[in-house]
Every structure is written in structure tokens, then in C-alpha cells.
Amino acid sequence: MNHEKQIKLIKKAINEGKKVYMTPNKAYEVIKDNVGQYLIKCHVNDNYIGLHGREFTEYEHKINYLCKDNGDPYPANVVSKNELLEVIEL
DSSP states (O other): OOOHHHHHHHHHHHHTTOEEESSTTSOEEEEEOTTSOEEEEETTTOOEEESBSOTTSTTTTSBOSOBOTTSOBOOOEEEOHHHHHHHHHO
């Protein structure tokens, strides 16, 4: 399954300073590290994996994260800074 469009949207959201979560429970967050890599961080066990497969391979446009039972990826949940602050304040 090709996720090229979703990968671009996720990277754009991260670059705009938004929070992006890969699962509804927000256990998996997409981050950009200090060398510019887009990674998925698991908040449960502090493990990291690349957002997508290695560039210039057949996996470059496939997202590395948990999928629904039917194999489709969860839609990314994008949270703006303001929304995040509102959640924290509650």
C-alpha cells in the first residue's frame, strides 16, 4: 500500500509545529529528531522507528506503524499547539 500522500501531509504538519499521533490512543507520536529524521516514538516503551521505509527502496512510500485489523493504516491524528494546551489545561 502506497502512503506517499499521507507521509507528505504528516511531514508538513510536523514542520508546522503540530503534534501528529499514529493511533487513536496517542501512544505513537511522530517526531522530527535533531538531524531531520521523521520517527515514530512509542510512549509506552520509548522505542523509535522511522516514519517510512528506507528511501530509494520499494518501502519508501510505506508507513511503519500499527494498522487496523483489515491492514489499512490508522489516519494520523494531528493536534495543533493550541489544542494540545487546551487538553493539558483540563
